[in-house]
Amino acid sequence: MTTWADVADETPLALTRRARKMGRILADEYPEAHCELDFANPLQLTVATVLSAQCTDKRVNMVTPALFARYPTAKDYAEADPTELESYIRSTGFYRAKARNIIGLGQGLVERFGGQVPHTLDELVTLPGVGRKTANVVLGNAFDVPGLTVDTHFGRLVRRFGWTAETDPVKVEFAVAELFPRRDWTALSHRLIWHGRRICHARKPECGICPLARLCPSAAA
DNA sequence: ATCCCGAGGG
C-alpha cells in the first residue's frame, strides 16, 4: 500500500514512476476511453464543450442534435436570437450565460477567424465561454493537439493520487504535464475522467474495487 | 469570492 507518509517522502523520480504505473493501469482498464460528447466537426465540439460546463455529457448530447441542425455554422450562431437559442439549451443549466457566450463565440469566429475554429490555445481562449479546459478539449479531440483537460474530475483524482497538491487548475495542468510524455496527455485526460465517473466519485469513491488502490494514498485510509 | 442555473442521485 502507498500511504500519505510514503508520498511525502517520494522523490520526483519515484513519483513519476508511480504516476506512470497508474497511467498504464488506467490504459488497461479503459482502452476505449474517449470524448463522450457527440460532434461531427470542430465547431460542434466547441459548442458542445461550452454547454458541458456543470452538466453531464449525456444531457448535452440530448440537446445538440436539434441545436446543430438549427445552427449549422458560426454565422448562424452569430445571428441567433438569444431567446430562441436559449430554448434549445435550457436543460443544460446556466442557459442564459451559455446562450450569450455561444452567440459571442459565433461572432468572434466570423469576425476574427473566418468562421473557422482556430487551432491554438491562445486563440481559442479569446472566445467567449472558452477557457483553458474547453480549449484543450477542442485541441485534443478535434485537432489532435495533445492537451490535459483539467476539470473537476481530473483535479480531484490527481490530488487523491498524490500526484500534486495544487488546487489551481493551471498549476495542476503543469504538474501533471511533468509526469507524462506529451503524446499521452489527451488519452490520460479521458481515462482520468472515465475513472472519476465510474469509480473515483466525488462523494463516495469505490476504493474497494479500484485497480489503483495499491498505488493510491487516499485508498490506504 | 460569487454568480450563472437545471436536473438527477443519495
Added chain:
DNA sequence: CCCTCTGGAT
C-alpha cells in the same frame, strides 16, 4: 434536503 455534474466570467 444537499450535493454533484468534464467551467467561465465578473
